[in-house]
Amino acid sequence: MTLERHKYDVLVIGAGGAGLRAAVEAREAGLKVAIICKSLFGKAHTVMAEGGAAASMGNANSNDNWQVHFRDTMRGGKFLNHYRMAELHAKESPDRIWELETWGALFDRTKEGKISQRNFGGHEYPRLAHVGDRTGLELIRTMQQRIVALQQKDARDHGSAESFIKVFAELTITDILKENGKVAGAYGYYRETGADVLFEAPAVVIATGGVGKTFKITSNSWEGTGDGHALALKAGASLKDMEFLQFHPTGMVWPPSVRGILVTESVRGEGGILTNSLGERFMFKYIPDVFKDKYADNEEEADRWYTDQDNNRRPPELLPRDEVARAINSEVKAGRGTEHGGVFLDVSKRISAEIIKKRLPSMWHQFYELAGVDITKEAMEVGPTCHYVMGGVDVEPDNAAAIGVPGLFAAGEVAGGMHGSNRLGGNSLSDLLVFGRRAGMGAAEYVKSNGDNPVSQSTIDAASARIEAPFKRSGGENPYALHQELQEVTHNLVGIIRTKSELDEAIVKIADIRRRSADVTVAGDRKFNPGFHLAFDLDNMLLVAESSAKSAVLREESRGGHTRDDFPGMNSEWRQVNHIASFDGVQVNVQKKALPVLPKELFDLFDPHELEKYMTPEEMSKGGSN
Amino acid sequence: MARKLKLRIWRGDSTSGGLKDVTVDVNDGEVVLDVIHRVQAEQMGDLAVRWNCKAGKCGSCSMEINGKPRLACMTQCASFGEEETITITPLRAFPVIKDLVTDVSFNYKKAMEIPAYEHPKNLAPGEARMEQIDVERSQEFRKCIECFLCQDVCHVVRDHEENKKSFAGPRFFIRIAELDMHPLDMLKNRKKTAQEEHGLGMCNITKCCTEVCPEHIRITDNAIIPMKERVADQKYDPVRWLGSKIRKREGIL
DSSP, X not given: OOOEEEEOSEEEEOOSHHHHXXXXXXXXXXXXXXXXXXXXXXXXXXXXXXXXXXXXXXXXXXXXXXXXXXHHHHHHTTTOSOHHHHHHHHHHHHHHHXXXXXXXXXXXXXXXXXXXXXXXXXXXSOOEEOSTTXXXXXXXXXXXXHHHHHHXXXXXXXXXXXXXXXXXXXXXXXXXXXXXXXXXXXXXXXXXXOOEEEEEOSEEEEOOOOOGGGSXXXXXXXXXXXXXXXXXXXXXXXXXXXXXXXXEEEEEOSSGGGTXXXXXXXXXXXXXXXXXXXXXXXXXXXXXXXXXXXXXXSHHHHHHHTTOSSSSOBOGGGSOHHHHHHHHHHHHHXXXXXTTSOEEEEOTTXXXXXXXXXXXXXXXXXXXXXXXXXXXXXOEEEEEXXXXXXXXXXXXXXXXXXXXXXXXXXXXXGBOSTTTTSXXXXXXXXXXXXXXXXXXXHHHXXXXXXXXXXXXXXXHHHHHHHHXXXXXXXXXXXXXXXXXXXXXXXXXXXXXXEOHHHHHHHHHHHHHHHHHHTTOOOOSOSTTXXXXXXXXXXXXXXXXXXXXXXXXXXXXXXXXXXEETTBOSOOTTGGGEXXXXXXXXXXXXXXXXXXXXXXXXXXXXXXXXXXXXXXXXXXXXXXXXX | OOEEEEEEEEEEBSSOEEEEEEEEEEOTTXXXXXXXXXXXXXXXXXXXXXXXXXXXXXXXXXXXXXXXXXXXXXXXXXXXXXTOEEEXXXXXXXXXXXXXXXXXXXXXXXXHHSOOOOOOTTOOTTOOOOOHHHHHHHHHHHTOOOOOHHHHHOHHHHTOGGGGGGOOOHHHHHHHHHHHHOSSOOOOOHHHHHHHTSOGGGOOOOOHHHHHOTTOOOIIIIIIHHHHHHHHHHHHOHHHHHHHHHHHHTTOO
């Protein structure tokens, strides 16, 4: 059988928000672009984003601006964010949202007819552009339709809709290929037929999203298997701060089959309160010192905030996600959880049934159809679920170039640095747009001075042999069983609360599963064979789990999405440290790297009394870099 | 809690296939997709099924359950009788690839045929002002998760392969309606082209599409019928016809 070959200027792996935005940008720069989707076009996990996209347009509160958004993002990330990414993100998000409107997006409106903005955890002002609670769907559909519009134009101007952009659906990439130390393309297989396919392209943008399927309870779909993280590692790039995983505080807990499915933070933004089995509104007990001046410590003030935000502090239900997740975890552990091991989230007491159905339609639908709960009348049962990985490919902020691999770019959830140790809700959709575009620009710029880099036959042979391998083995284990075993290990030992001994145990167990996974055998043939597909996904998840566990055991403090029972406090010395994971072909190695110092003009945006809570006296005396 | 559930799952490909009986454990609260996954993990490792979000938001796990087009992730096992055998088959309107997976590329081809949104030339990013009430009409159609159940159930194409060429189907009628009702879209004559180029006239309003829509979009009442009515108005009302020509010449409409 002859190998199917394609040649493009830019190959975009991943067709969620970041990938599609990168593809639009590269096409508009005049390049030929291939978009790889692991599933069908338009089904990527971006559709699951509910709450909205954060951008300081100032439509709901005119005091908002990029500086306030920047400050909120840095606080949310406990100052471990790469300042430059947070800065670019805060500055450029409004333009990226408005641009979507020029492509046909229809956001909800304010009375003045502008884009409506809603409250969310950690955001000082109402900032999330939204469409009910299905903002991600609007975003991905808008960009999908933008791609189609560009293809229609190409059909008119160049004779074929696919002359410049082609979408390859249901295709898995198994290797990023390099020649002469630079990216040369990628290799993979069609999920439908199992047939191999080669892409030659001097620039590759990784936009593969997250890693949630590494964990047992997750809001992520089957696609979140860390493919891009693993592809980048194997291509010689590094993963930054993989210990930081966001456990979203509110996933469904019952029935078991939907455990982990997301309950949008908008429920709390719209007034939902959290109570334990004793009926206590427990979040007041969990306001950390660094947030005491911004969050109400009593119910009366918290309730007043919904109508008068200028004279009251915010309800503690709207603390950043890491804080709320840990609080729920503590309540359940202390025996004050619900029957199914969660807590109650109730929006029915504060807003009318009509408004709930209008503002939270898909939540109403989801609970009614899947759990038999009418959220306009009753409380939901919720608990933490693995939702997002802050860690990811170590990139240059301005052009999204993966450090150490010329021609490789990464954007969206798969990239690290933007969110520090914890991501604020709403900052993901805007991240996709801002850095998806920048990755497209970066790739286009790179291609200008780096033309074709042909892939050698020996490289092709090696990639091809890897795909064939699971069918050539016999007597190995079943990939489904190994996947479940990995999920148990990560859930029990690398979860919300961690200790050294458990992490050490996890590292040993992950290595053992990886050794056994080298022998997995799959039933059937190559044609649309989920067992075969999982064999490759498993490989990726194992590298991700190893990176996370090894980074987590080294970080001896608690910060954002990394909580150590044996090191419960936040430590200013550790704030200056990024963990950089690399792969030597056998195992993952983690090293420390200094976090870039906040420049003076950004340092000066903060009240020094606030920065003192995060920084060492030495850092404070320097007052940022010049 | 676990009980046994009897399933008949269609297995095969474009050349041949048939229903295979399996018995599988089912727990309280589980949906059909859960038991399909259990079959996959325990009995048929290579059973092909599409799915993504498992929360009714992505529209991937479309299939026919006891002959009815449905999302497997939103179909509760408890909705069937204890002794009932559940028959699971691939979407009938599209060619089978393998087992429960069909080739839905027809829909992506049709999407390419619908002219894109056209933003007003002089309206810069950030300047758009729209009333909530005006965007809501199109927002209803933008809830579409592209599960293509409406395309599958529509009898214009379900058993009439020959109609596919000239019929865009309900999913794309709501796409046209969405653009037609979009407060800012500048492209004219969307209703007319729906009738003349996308096969709107072939629809005889049996509402099957509305019935299967998991997003409860009122495809027939809110998109198809209003477009048909206005097409009819424009076609047969000579005053309106003349008016539209005159205004068009002056560049007003």
